[in-house]
Amino acid sequence: MTNLTEPYIxxxxxxxxxxxxxxxxxxxxxxDRLDTDLIRQGKAxxxxxxxxxxxxxxxxxxxxxxxxxxxxxxxxxxRLKIPLIFGRDVIHGYRTVFPIPLGQxxxxxxxxxEQAAAVAAKEASADGFKWAFSPMIDIARDPxxxxxxxGSGEDPYLASILAASAVRGMQGDDMAQPDRxxxxxxxxxxxxxxxxxxxxxxxEISEPTLRDIYLPPYESAVKxxxxxxMSAFIDLNGTPVTAERRLLxxxxxxxxxxxxxxxxxxxxxxxxxQHGVAEDRARAAALALHAGVDMDMVSKAxxxxxxASVRTGSVPVEEIDEAVRRILRIKQRAGLFDRPFTDPTxxxxxxxxxxxxxxxxxFARESMVLLKNRNDILPLHGFRRIMVTGNYVHARGEMFGxxxxxxxxxxxxxxxxxxKEAAPKDTELWFVPETDAAMKxxxxxxxxxxxLGEHPSRSGENANVSSLLLPPGQAELVDAMVxxxxxxxxxxxxxxxxxxxxxxxxxxxxxxxxHPGIEGGPAxxxxxxxxxxxxxxxxITFPRATxxxxxxxxxxxxxxxxxxxxxxxxxxxxxxxxxxxPFGFGLGYTTFRYANLTLSSQALRGKVEVCAxxxxxxxxxxxxxxQLYVRDLVGSLTRPVRELKGFQxxxxxxxxxxxxxxxxxxxxxAFTRGxxxxxxxxxxxxxxxxxxxxxxxxxxxxx
Ligand code: GLC
Numbered sequence: 001m002t003n004l005t006e007p008y009i010x011x012x013x014x015x016x017x018x019x020x021x022x023x024x025x026x027x028x029x030x031x032d033r034l035d036t037d038l039i040r041q042g043k044a045x046x047x048x049x050x051x052x053x054x055x056x057x058x059x060x061x062x063x064x065x066x067x068x069x070x071x072x073x074x075x076x077x078x079r080l081k082i083p084l085i086f087g088r089d090v091i092h093g094y095r096t097v098f099p100i101p102l103g104q105x106x107x108x109x110x111x112x113x114e115q116a117a118a119v120a121a122k123e124a125s126a127d128g129f130k131w132a133f134s135p136m137i138d139i140a141r142d143p144x145x146x147x148x149x150x151g152s153g154e155d156p157y158l159a160s161i162l163a164a165s166a167v168r169g170m171q172g173d174d175m176a177q178p179d180r181x182x183x184x185x186x187x188x189x190x191x192x193x194x195x196x197x198x199x200x201x202x203x204e205i206s207e208p209t210l211r212d213i214y215l216p217p218y219e220s221a222v223k224x225x226x227x228x229x230m231s232a233f234i235d236l237n238g239t240p241v242t243a244e245r246r247l248l249x250x251x252x253x254x255x256x257x258x259x260x261x262x263x264x265x266x267x268x269x270x271x272x273x274q275h276g277v278a279e280d281r282a283r284a285a286a287l288a289l290h291a292g293v294d295m296d297m298v299s300k301a302x303x304x305x306x307x308a309s310v311r312t313g314s315v316p317v318e319e320i321d322e323a324v325r326r327i328l329r330i331k332q333r334a335g336l337f338d339r340p341f342t343d344p345t346x347x348x349x350x351x352x353x354x355x356x357x358x359x360x361x362x363f364a365r366e367s368m369v370l371l372k373n374r375n376d377i378l379p380l381h382g383f384r385r386i387m388v389t390g391n392y393v394h395a396r397g398e399m400f401g402x403x404x405x406x407x408x409x410x411x412x413x414x415x416x417x418x419x420k421e422a423a424p425k426d427t428e429l430w431f432v433p434e435t436d437a438a439m440k441x442x443x444x445x446x447x448x449x450x451x452l453g454e455h456p457s458r459s460g461e462n463a464n465v466s467s468l469l470l471p472p473g474q475a476e477l478v479d480a481m482v483x484x485x486x487x488x489x490x491x492x493x494x495x496x497x498x499x500x501x502x503x504x505x506x507x508x509x510x511x512x513x514x515h516p517g518i519e520g521g522p523a524x525x526x527x528x529x530x531x532x533x534x535x536x537x538x539x540i541t542f543p544r545a546t547x548x549x550x551x552x553x554x555x556x557x558x559x560x561x562x563x564x565x566x567x568x569x570x571x572x573x574x575x576x577x578x579x580x581x582p583f584g585f586g587l588g589y590t591t592f593r594y595a596n597l598t599l600s601s602q603a604l605r606g607k608v609e610v611c612a613x614x615x616x617x618x619x620x621x622x623x624x625x626x627q628l629y630v631r632d633l634v635g636s637l638t639r640p641v642r643e644l645k646g647f648q649x650x651x652x653x654x655x656x657x658x659x660x661x662x663x664x665x666x667x668x669x670a671f672t673r674g675x676x677x678x679x680x681x682x683x684x685x686x687x688x689x690x691x692x693x694x695x696x697x698x699x700x701x702x703x
Contacts, residue, residue: 009328012082015080019042019043020042020078020082022043022302023041023044023045024295025045026045026046027044027046027263027295027297028046028047030047030049031049031051039075040078041078045084045295045327046084046086048086048087048088064127064128065342067128068127068128069341069342072340076340083337084340085336086129086130086131087131088124088405089403090121090132090134090181091133091402091404092404093123094406095123095351095411096119096120096353096357096518097401097404097407098359098363098518099363099367099514099515099516099517100459100514101136101151102149102151102539103367103513103516103517103536105153105159105539106367106512106536106539107363107366108537108647109366110164112362113165114168115359117135117165117168118172120181121169121180125181127347127351130182131181131182131184131228134166134183134184135167136151137162137163137166137185138190139151139155139159139213140154140192141192141552142193142194143540143543144198144464144549145194146465147199149401149459149460149514149515151192154541154552154554154583155539155553155583157646158644159217160217164221164223167183167185170182170183171183171226171227175333175334175335176334176335177335178339179346182330183221183228184228186229187230187231188241189214189215189247190214191232193205193236196464199461199462199464200234201234203234205237207672208673211672212671218252222252226258226260227330227333228263229252229258229261229262230262231248231262231265232268233268233271235275239277240271242264243272243287245292249291249292259326260330261323261326261329262292262294262326263294263297264293264299267298268299269285269299269302270299271284272288282305285305285315290319293323294322360517364523365535366535368513368516368523368527370509370536370586370588371504371511371512371581373587373589374508379529380447381529383447384446385429385444385445387429387438387445387449388416388419388429388432389433389435389449390491391433391474392452392491392493393415393416393431393451394414394431395412395415395521397456398493399412399415399493399515399518401459401514402461402463404456411518414521416429417521418521418522419449419524419528421522421525422526422529422531427529435476435480446486446487447486447489449489449491452477452490452491452492453494454471454494454495454498456495458495459495459515467546468499468549470503478490478503478506488507488509489509490503490509491513491528493514494512494513494515499542501544501545504580511527512536512538533620535623536586537585537692538582538583538584538586540552541553541581541582542581543579544578545575547572548579553579553582553641554644556639582692582693583693584692584693585692585693585694588624590618590621590622591616592615592624592652594613594614594697595612596611596612597610597611597689598612598699602700602702603701604664604669604703609663610661610664610699612661613657613658614660615652615656615658616652616654618654622651624650624652625649626648626650626660627646627688627692627693627696628646628662628687629642629688629690629693630642630669631687632683632685633683634683634684636673639671645668648662662689664701666680669703685700685703686698
């Protein structure tokens with residue numbers, strides 16, 4: 001592919017003036033009142049959002065492709081007619097809004113992730129966008145951080161698989177196809193380690209942890225052919241990543257051979273001045289360009305300072321040429337030179353189709369995690385009258401979650417309507433959102449469903465919380481409903497793990513619905529009334545309290561572990577040290593037994609096969625996520641107590657036993673040592689085939 005484009009790019013580059021080159025490195029915010037002359041003069045390589053001057057002029061739905069076409073026509077009036085690339089935050093769907101990425105991760109279903117990404121690409125490209133600022137693949141270990149909603153949780157193995165699925169879904173085999181879009185893996189790298197869970201703060205990550213926990217999803221995205229990468233805001237170990245050549249050039253390009261281009265995060269080039277690594281915008285621009293940031297998102301530091309810096313010799317023009325080359329390469333691969341305009345009629349036929357809604361409904365079903373089901377109160381059968389109360393009884397747009405700018409509440413079936421449609425004909429539903437009225441009504445119903453949790457505004461960028469408790473007033477509602485003595489089912493909408501230990505102890509059942517997207521209501525009805533047996537599993541550890549953070553499953557073993565005989569051991573004096581729910585945990589409407597773990601050999605020579613039998617011991621079919629974990633007992637560095645190395649979703653009929661097997665090879669056991677090399681070390685390993693990260697059948701093998 002590269003060969004086809006380079007001569008073309010060489011020829012174009014050879015014609016470009018310095019100002020035209022710098023123009024390609026500049027991305028404007030298209031929502032601003034844009035001076036279109038800047039575009040006509042070739043001073044913009046890209047617009048993000050671009051809702052511009054045609055908004056509301058009787059265009060088709062949404063921002064509409066006509067607006068992008070309007071700006072593209074102006075760009076093609078420029079001397080060299082280089083097309084713009086239009087970017088948009090298409091994080092978990094466009095008009096068909098899927099569950100938030102953290103909820104998608106709970107489905108542990110790469111195929112569905114890829115399908116949803118393909119729908120998002122089709123819809124966004126039909127509206128004139130050819131570049132999506134997703135997938136967000138930052139590992140997150142701190143649920144106070146608002147952006148934990150946008151990623152795939154705490155595990156690098158799961159995040160790496162889903163990163164590649166999302167890239168493949170968006171770009172397909174040929175990102176020039178009209179219904180495909182250029183992906184952007186973000187935010188490279190370590191953004192999730194921001195201190196206190198607060199965006200824009202710095203963070204410290206050791207090299208082994210950076211290499212083995214935070215970088216793998218990006219390497220996976222690069223291997224999947226991701227067209228662009230976005231540099232993170234974070235000051236990582238004293239160097240803001242936007243100025244970190246060792247990572248942006250040394251690792252991304254030198255080690256991994258990344259051929260696409262890097263865009264900075266919003267204004268993070270100019271923010272190098274605030275970070276205190278650049279005296280002024282000119283120095284900031286020179287640092288970022290040298291580090292490997294090819295396009296400056298909206299700060300205009302490149303546009304306003306690079307020409308002078310070239311003239312004074314502080315910026316070599318070769319660095320500019322290389323950045324322009326990468327951007328032109330992706331524009332060429334995206335087909336923009338051949339097909340710069342969008343066919344506006346696509347929008348009327350390719351967006352919000354019944355098929356895309358069905359995918360959204362299936363994803364919402366598979367994303368929800370059943371955390372408790374005392375006395376099998378779920379599915380709700382045999383209750384003649386059920387009251388639904390809480391903040392989200394009438395939820396519509398609230399189910400979208402964060403980063404869903406193109407979702408429309410009017411396209412969402414209200415939650416109450418969806419539940420009414422899903423309920424058995426002989427079940428009467430009362431919808432009583434207000435607490436006092438609900439208390440009065442409670443005496444006349446047979447069961448209570450509470451739908452509460454976080455508004456989407458508590459999720460996403462710049463939405464960090466200091467407490468993981470339920471939002472104000474909701475714990476009191478649960479208390480009131482429990483005090484009625486009726487069976488209580490709690491449904492939680494959230495963009496992060498919440499510290500619901502008390503509520504879990506009080507109620508009969510807890511279903512974690514995340515923010516489930518446009519089909520969240522029907523999917524919730526499918527689960528509550530039994531059309532679908534919950535199969536979601538936690539992609540992130542649930543703490544008992546905020547004070548436990550950070551808490552994650554793949555932690556190192558302390559010298560005095562929690563269960564140590566030593567009186568002095570890792571613990572809190574005021575709280576159990578174990579998580580409320582471990583990574584990988586989830587229940588269904590049936591039960592499973594794990595038995596007979598066997599290994600093909602006690603010694604790993606190249607590979608070893610691990611098998612176990614999983615039996616459905618319940619009364620209905622169900623999907624079980626069978627998980628493979630390993631532990632390297634002794635290493636030249638301390639090693640995690642468990643690492644996920646495989647998973648399989650298996651559908652098992654009542655009474656049926658399935659033999660599930662995994663292959664462990666040496667490559668899976670390599671890790672980054674103190675000297676920076678990656679390798680495998682001889683010794684003893686534990687291996688589990690398990691239903692979650694805290695249980696399962698254990699075996700042993702040696703290298
Ligand atoms: C924001 C976010 C980034 C997003 C970009 C454009 O600040 O950090 O994820 O893609 O700006 O909206």
